[in-house]
Amino acid sequence: MANVNDPRSVLSAIENLTSKRHVISEGALKAKEELDTHRREADDNRQLEVDKRWDKKLAIIEEFNESVTLLMSIFQNSQFDELALFAANPARVMVTNFMIGILRGIGFAIGFLLMVLVALIAIKQALPAGFVIHAIHLLQHVGGR
Numbered sequence: 001m002a003n004v005n006d007p008r009s010v011l012s013a014i015e016n017l018t019s020k021r022h023v024i025s026e027g028a029l030k031a032k033e034e035l036d037t038h039r040r041e042a043d044d045n046r047q048l049e050v051d052k053r054w055d056k057k058l059a060i061i062e063e064f065n066e067s068v069t070l071l072m073s074i075f076q077n078s079q080f081d082e083l084a085l086f087a088a089n090p091a092r093v094m095v096t097n098f099m100i101g102i103l104r105g106i107g108f109a110i111g112f113l114l115m116v117l118v119a120l121i122a123i124k125q126a127l128p129a130g131f132v133i134h135a136i137h138l139l140q141h142v143g144g145r
Contacts, residue, residue: 014032
């Protein structure tokens with residue numbers, strides 16, 4: 001005999017009885033169908049709840065990703081990493097900036113000299129050869145007095 005306190009044994013007994021339809025009354029069959037329907041609805045409700053919780057988690061994750069992306073763009077545009085580097089090791093940043101300044105100055109000087117050279121070449125080709133030599137002698141003569 002099946003143990004009444006064990007739901008599995010009760011269910012197996014019901015299944016066993018439902019297989020013998022000619023012995024079971026219509027009320028018992030209807031009760032069995034209602035039990036099955038109730039179980040399916042309960043399973044569907046549980047699955048729906050799980051889906052709702054999963055959708056909420058996905059929405060939270062998507063919102064978190066958007067927030068992280070926004071913060072990344074803010075930090076990139078504000079050059080926050082450079083400020084953090086300066087705060088962490090200001091001597092290194094000062095030396096680096098000093099070296100960059102020296103290289104910029106050298107680049108400016110080279111560029112200026114190239115421009116003067118191009119201008120002198122253009123002037124020399126535009127004026128007759130004797131005029132340039134005469135101008136140099138005049139400058140030497142005026143500078144010598």
